[in-house]
Amino acid sequence: MTDAVTPDATTASGPATTTLGLGKAINEGLRKAMTDDPRVLLMGEDIGPLGGVFRVTDGLHAEFGAQRVIDTPLAESGIVGTAIGLAMGGFRPVCEIQFDGFIFPGFDQITSQLAKLTNRHEGALSMPVVIRVPYGGHIGAVEHHQESPEAYFAHTAGLRVVSPSTPHDAYWMIQEAIASDDPVMFFEPKSRYWPKGEVDLAQPGVPLHASRVVRTGTEVTLLGHGAMVTVLLQAAEIAAAEGVSVEVLDLRSLSPVDYGPILESVRKTGRLVVAQEAPGSVSVGSEIAATVAEKAFYSLEAPVLRVSGFDVPFPPAKLETQYLPDADRVLEAVDRALAY
Amino acid sequence: MSHDDPTGAPVPVQLITPSGEVARSEAADELRPFVDALGDDQLRAMHRDMVLTRRFDRESAALARQGQLALWVPSHGQEGAQVGVAHATRPQDHVFPSYREHAVALSRGVDPVDVLRLLRGHTHGGWDPAEHENFHLYTLVIGSQTLHATGYAMGLTLKGVTGTGDVDVDQAVVSFFGDGATSQGDVSEALVFAASFEAPELFFLQNNHWAISVPVARQSRTPLVARAGGFGVPGTQIDGNDVLASYAVSRRDLDAARTGGGPRFIEALTYRIGAHTSSDDPTRYREDAELQGWIARDPITRFEAFLRARGEADAFFTDLEAEAADFGSDLRSRLLADPAPGAALMFDHVYSEPHPVVAEQKAWLASYEAGFGDLGPADVPEGAR
Numbered sequence: 001m002t003d004a005v006t007p008d009a010t011t012a013s014g015p016a017t018t019t020l021g022l023g024k025a026i027n028e029g030l031r032k033a034m035t036d037d038p039r040v041l042l043m044g045e046d047i048g049p050l051g052g053v054f055r056v057t058d059g060l061h062a063e064f065g066a067q068r069v070i071d072t073p074l075a076e077s078g079i080v081g082t083a084i085g086l087a088m089g090g091f092r093p094v095c096e097i098q099f100d101g102f103i104f105p106g107f108d109q110i111t112s113q114l115a116k117l118t119n120r121h122e123g124a125l126s127m128p129v130v131i132r133v134p135y136g137g138h139i140g141a142v143e144h145h146q147e148s149p150e151a152y153f154a155h156t157a158g159l160r161v162v163s164p165s166t167p168h169d170a171y172w173m174i175q176e177a178i179a180s181d182d183p184v185m186f187f188e189p190k191s192r193y194w195p196k197g198e199v200d201l202a203q204p205g206v207p208l209h210a211s212r213v214v215r216t217g218t219e220v221t222l223l224g225h226g227a228m229v230t231v232l233l234q235a236a237e238i239a240a241a242e243g244v245s246v247e248v249l250d251l252r253s254l255s256p257v258d259y260g261p262i263l264e265s266v267r268k269t270g271r272l273v274v275a276q277e278a279p280g281s282v283s284v285g286s287e288i289a290a291t292v293a294e295k296a297f298y299s300l301e302a303p304v305l306r307v308s309g310f311d312v313p314f315p316p317a318k319l320e321t322q323y324l325p326d327a328d329r330v331l332e333a334v335d336r337a338l339a340y
Numbered sequence: 341m342s343h344d345d346p347t348g349a350p351v352p353v354q355l356i357t358p359s360g361e362v363a364r365s366e367a368a369d370e371l372r373p374f375v376d377a378l379g380d381d382q383l384r385a386m387h388r389d390m391v392l393t394r395r396f397d398r399e400s401a402a403l404a405r406q407g408q409l410a411l412w413v414p415s416h417g418q419e420g421a422q423v424g425v426a427h428a429t430r431p432q433d434h435v436f437p438s439y440r441e442h443a444v445a446l447s448r449g450v451d452p453v454d455v456l457r458l459l460r461g462h463t464h465g466g467w468d469p470a471e472h473e474n475f476h477l478y479t480l481v482i483g484s485q486t487l488h489a490t491g492y493a494m495g496l497t498l499k500g501v502t503g504t505g506d507v508d509v510d511q512a513v514v515s516f517f518g519d520g521a522t523s524q525g526d527v528s529e530a531l532v533f534a535a536s537f538e539a540p541e542l543f544f545l546q547n548n549h550w551a552i553s554v555p556v557a558r559q560s561r562t563p564l565v566a567r568a569g570g571f572g573v574p575g576t577q578i579d580g581n582d583v584l585a586s587y588a589v590s591r592r593d594l595d596a597a598r599t600g601g602g603p604r605f606i607e608a609l610t611y612r613i614g615a616h617t618s619s620d621d622p623t624r625y626r627e628d629a630e631l632q633g634w635i636a637r638d639p640i641t642r643f644e645a646f647l648r649a650r651g652e653a654d655a656f657f658t659d660l661e662a663e664a665a666d667f668g669s670d671l672r673s674r675l676l677a678d679p680a681p682g683a684a685l686m687f688d689h690v691y692s693e694p695h696p697v698v699a700e701q702k703a704w705l706a707s708y709e710a711g712f713g714d715l716g717p718a719d720v721p722e723g724a725r
Contacts, residue, residue: 049625050553073523073559074482074551102481105524140410143464144480281697310701315686317410317461322683322705332708 016201023056023193025167026132029174030057030094034064040178041086043070043079044096044132053098054134054193076106083129084114092128092178100135101144107152114183115158126181130174135163136227136277137324138191140317147314148226148278153185154255154287161255162208163187165229167197169205169252176208187254189226209253211261217247220334221265223288224275225251228325232275235330244334254284262288263296270301271337275325280308302340305333350563352609353589354579358637360645363582374588380652386427386583387647388660390419390640393443395664396452397614399672403456404618408676410461414614415442417581420639421546421608423447424586428594429514430507434474436489436515438482440546444516448473453674462681482517483524486543489515490530493539493603502540503600512540512598514590520551522567523559531571531603538602542594543573545605546580548612553625568605580608581639584646611637683709 020028034040042057042064048071051058061069072079076097083093097103103110110131117127137146154161160182164170170188177184206212214229215236222232229250236246247265251257266272272292274285289304307325315323354363355375362368397416404412415422418440426447429435437444445455454466458478469476479485493513496502502510521527522545534541547564549556560567568575576593578585586608593604611634615622622631644657687702 045551046553048553051624053552053619071554071558074520074554075523075525077525078523105481105526140461142411142459142461142480310686310705311697312686312690312701313464316458316463316681318680319461319683319686322709323686329708 018199018201019196020167020171020199021192021194021196022164022167022170022188023054025171025199026056026174026188027058027060028199029171030060030178031063033094033175033178034060034068037092037178039090039092041068041070041091041093042096043072043083043086043093045072045074045079045098047071047096052096054190056132056134056188056193057096076102076104077109080106080109080114080129080131083131084109084117084127087127087129088125092130094130094132094178097131097133099145100133100147100149103131103133103149106131110153110159110183110185111156115156118182119158127183128178128181129183130177130180130186131183132174132186132188134190134193135187136189136191137314137320138227140320142317143314146317146320148276148309150185150187150254151278151283154284155282159183159185159255160209160253161185161187162253163189163226164252165189165192165226165250168199169250171199171201172204173208173252176204180208187226191227192230206252209256209258211252211258212250213247213261213265214250215246215248217245217269219245219269220271220273220337221247221249221262221269222273222275222330222334223249223251223262225254225284226277228275228277231325231327232330235327235334238327238331239334244338246334251284251288257284257288257291259291259295262292266292266296267299270299271334271340272300272304273307273330273333273337274304275307275330275333277309277324279311280306281311283308302337305337307333350565350577352577352579353585354582355584355588356582356642356646358581358642360642360649362646371585371588371592374591375584378587382427383647384652384656386423386587387640387643388663389423389426389443389447390583390643391660391664392667393419393423393446394640395668396442396446396671399668400456400459401614401618403672403675404459409456409459409618411459412618413440413442413459414612414617415440417613417634417638418546418548418610419443420583420643421544421578421580421586421610424583424588425514425542425544425590425606425608428587428590430512430594430598431473432509432511433594433598434469434476434489434492434511434513436476436485436492436513437478438485438516438518438521439478439480440518441478441516445475448475450475452671453678456671456675457678460675460678462678463685483521483526483530486515486517486521486527486530487533489513490534490537490539490541493534493541494537496540497537502598505599507595507598510540510598512542512594514542514544514594516544516546518551519545519547519549519556519559519564520554522564528571531568531573531605534603535572538600540597540600541603542590542597543568543603543605544590545607546610547607548610550612550616550622550626552616552620553622555626563607565605565607568607573603573605575605575607577607577609580610581634581637581642583639583643610639 047057048061422443565577
């Protein structure tokens with residue numbers, strides 16, 4: 001065992017909590033899933049002795065061995081395609097794609113094969129494959145290392161798409177994703193790997209595909225996922241200081257979207273701002289805006305507004321602060337929503 | 341074309357031994373005329389390119405440690421392979437690099453500061469290939485560029501600017517990739533296309549033995565040069581730390597490709613002495629003894645010994661040392677003076693023709709930032725963010 005979690009407090013009936021970064025929480029979630037189910041395998045580039053370039057699989061190679069923590073050849077199509085075959089053979093593979101921008105060599109296997117095989121087998125075959133993808137900006141990295149490609153996968157029928165924003169959710173959602181009999185795209189906000197948060201090791205909280213209110217308010221609803229939730233909470237703080245009451249929701253699941261809490265919030269506030277790092281055109285935010293307009297039209301006091309990355313390639317690192325939506329950009333949209 | 345030993349394993353072509361002596365073998369003797377045709381100045385130029393690239397690496401690693409680069413990608417140890425093939429190209433050739441070919445970039449006239457601007461986060465490109473001896477942009481997605489190189493080479497055939505038999509006019513293409521890339525489908529597909537269309541292309545594989553933490557044995561159980569034959573492409577394995585072996589075999593193969601012989605493949609056995617990048621820690625996954633063994637085969641000390649043995653005077657080496665020091669401080673000061681890009685860079689070249697969405701968003705950002713007055717986000721000093 002390496003780096004085992006030491007719960008702060010454990011009793012027979014009470015909660016067991018610990019404090020972890022999001023990356024370490026996923027590491028612990030993977031360890032738990034592998035311990036509980038011998039069919040779970042990890043596959044990816046540099047995930048073995050190195051522990052992955054972000055160290056999310058740190059220690060797992062030593063603990064579970066090279067047959068369950070598989071350093072693959074450098075080939076994303078190969079990783080996903082062979083994971084499909086392993087899943088056909090009864091394994092539950094968890095693939096790591098090293099960076100968001102490197103998922104595209106595996107795109108065909110994900111969208112044309114993995115997503116469709118259960119359908120083509122008319123239900124006779126399940127595809128319990130998880131694809132972990134570190135994504136998003138805020139780390140000042142070079143090209144292909146800061147992108148948010150989640151909309152491509154949310155657009156693809158047959159895939160489930162989730163993204164945790166907190167260490168607690170990360171610990172539980174990775175286990176729930178592995179337990180799912182469907183393929184799950186698991187987008188990890190890499191800028192949140194290191195900040196620590198409390199993880200309740202006994203109570204998962206809401207289900208994998210639930211959205212969740214993380215701050216209550218009355219005048220405007222802010223909705224986002226992954227690292228954007230942190231930005232939305234900053235915006236809510238600033239708004240509160242200026243006398244505006246903002247509610248913040250963490251989307252958590254991009255496909256399917258859990259509209260219950262979103263519609264409930266919009267019916268209360270009458271205003272919705274959806275924020276995302278990804279470009280706004282044909283995005284997850286676009287879909288949510290359309291659905292909320294359809295389902296809560298008479299509750300809306302303002303059009304649903306999107307705050308997004310621009311519709312350009314993710315820029316060189318020196319421009320990322322101008323590209324990525326920050327609290328100011330969110331508040332600009334809040335002001336516009338309130339002006340109606 | 342591999343020179344196999346009786347056990348079937350390829351014997352890498354070597355023209356200079358690790359101690360700098362002239363290597364003797366049948367293969368070496370066949371290639372000797374390519375080296376004999378080189379004048380003293382060209383041999384000196386090869387050494388100079390290796391030494392300046394090594395200095396570039398050292399300065400850049402320091403800049404990365406000081407937070408002046410988002411990332412540094414070391415080339416330490418691979419200068420021999422790179423300078424040899426760079427000098428084997430002819431001016432009319434096109435070069436498609438991966439992202440570690442700093443010696444080739446320098447040899448073909450790319451300003452090293454432009455390479456650093458890419459790694460500083462000022463640009464995704466850095467130079468116009470048409471104005472830099474057809475040295476194309478770095479590609480960070482592993483193996484993708486090999487297909488671009490093949491397509492470019494196919495186009496040369498279609499245009500009739502290759503295969504006439506005149507080596508001073510016929511064009512050819514070199515594509516660079518590493519041992520990790522050989523596992524990518526794109527690289528196999530590039531070999532299929534190149535062989536099928538008899539493209540005038542040299543596939544130049546630098547096997548530096550490590551794809552970040554993954555040893556080459558995970559990519560291939562057979563010498564990688566053996567793959568080429570399966571695609572119908574003649575392959576040669578060389579001692580990649582021998583600049584003259586790299587030069588001679590590349591010269592022979594490029595001229596064969598450009599004069600209608602179809603594609604060729606070189607596997608240069610070398611070693612990534614440094615980390616994969618400044619974000620990597622190789623002590624987590626590889627043994628020091630292996631590293632020390634390759635440091636003892638350094639391409640620069642080997643070639644210096646060779647040059648000294650053939651009579652090169654001290655003055656050349658001491659002058660070069662001084663030139664390298666100046667080169668290092670010059671690139672540092674010019675990099676630090678390079679202005680950070682403005683937001684227009686994000687919007688201005690997404691398309692070649694005007695695009696309404698991009699135009700609207702560019703205007704919106706300008707107006708939004710103007711709304712902050714004198715303390716707009718664009719004006720906040722970078723360190724204050």
